[in-house]
Amino acid sequence: MNKKVKAIPQNSKADASIEDVAQLAKVSGATVSRALRNLPNVSATTRARVLAAAVQLNYTVSPSASRLASGRMSTIGVVTPFVSRWFFAQVINGVEEVLQKAGFDLVLYIDEDGRTFQSLPMKRKVDGILMLTLPSDSPDVERVRNLGVPVGSLHVDIEGFSSVLIDDVGGSVIATNHLIGLGHRRIASVTLDQNSSIPFRTEHDRSKGYRRSLAAAGIKVDPRLIVNGESSVEGGMQAAAELLSLPDRPTAIFVQSDEMAMGVLHTIRRAGLRCPDDISVIGFDNHELSKVFDLTTVAQPAHDQGVLLAQHVLDQVRNGAQPQTTTLRTRLVVRGTTAPPSSPLE
Template sequence: MKGIAFALGKTNYELIIYTVNSTDNVGAFLASIALSGSLDGLIILSLPFTVDDAKRLTDHKVVTVVVEYEQEFFSSVDIDNSTGGEMAGKYLLEKGHRRIGFIGEIYPPDYAIRPALARLNGLRKVMAEAGADIPEYYVQSAPIEPESTRQAATKLLSLPDRPTAIFAAADVQAMVLMKVAADMGLKVPQDVAVLGFDGLEYAEFMGLTTINQSLVDSGRIAADLLLNQLTGASPSVQHIKLPLSLIERETV
């Protein structure tokens, strides 16, 4: 949202925020927005919608851009999560790791996008190609929430054949891993390397090595896509895959 706000701050468009709880009826909400007729455009952040929802927005000429996943109806900005997992695997292999654990929200509720699973699959693929398959007990699913993540971290770090590196599919989960490791007297990265994913501002405070998905850029680019469609500068639907980058700090 910061990226969207910055991009629109340079224009005469006003940024209006609608908050939708994941348990609300997203369809009814989008319908009311479409019908209100007061919007020039709409950016949907990390919220799934149905084909009917999309048609309603199109029928009411609400120019829409979607952030976090690609679909056929609207322009989108997202990342290739599988590629992100492959980057994680390649980097950890390069650093000499072959026993790699994983923590992530593999089984999110139905409504959610499932990026963590794609990240795991990318990691698995690269490790398998290197002849270092990831055993099932090295993979811990945990919702992005402190207590579950801590349990998952404790399980992985307590294994007799503890992984030498752990890839956490979210930076906040990597932070939990670092905390649990410190409590167990394990040094990062000497005893266990930790690699995150997201590139949160807070990750920098923790010195976390992470795969950066440039969230601020995604907002800025979504706003630019929307503006280009509104002004007619570039009216067609476009799907932008943001490049991922590895930020090397101190935990791998």
């Protein structure tokens, strides 16, 4: 009695199965799976025969099946407090660029108070986590650690995690020293949001650098010259209005982000003052629009931070590498919003 042979559909992606490929290549289904996933213990001749059969049948491996077989989901979770602010958008863009090239998906979690996963646990399995600027004492840090997957931390050095850092203190010293070097003594600071539900280190460290620089120059800190800019253009506008209302207004302002600095410049010009003739302004970031505003600033490589953080965690996921820490440098970019005060040593 003749054995029935299943008719194999030709060039039909919808109908072809792994069993069809195995029958055409005269191997087992397990061998097909190993060959198509480029796993060991498959000879070059057999692998070539399997690939030829798969091409003939227009067969492609099911992504979900491949992920289950490998024990990985090819997905990285990104935990961020914001997505609309320029810095975070640049970082996420860098992360996505790396993950896309590596064939990984990105799952975004918005964590505005450091407690997102108390009420919304990660229900979707991920191979790694990237945390963007979450403080080390945030409740979500331990919840993420307990997932047992590689974790990367941006701007915060946490034991056991990969991290990408910048020297916020040093960058602020660079900015403030630039103003002091021009002859300014009455230097204000517009800070990132001091009332955020998450106590980010960035505001703390940039304020620390500002105070350290003034102290080194023998300049007493005037609390009236430190104003919360609420991490927004509108906040920068309001902070500048408050500073300009002082009877002895500052001759220079260090603004902890370029977005806030744009708001500061707007208010200065609306007040009929000239920058830098009447008041100098320096920002922090090197936002892509800082050139348009001719803004002197301290540059940080936001996009590159996302790239490096994603690369560090992918190296752990795919190669079993140990956590890595990279610190990137900031640099002064002098443009047209800073100059010596109109009256020396004012």
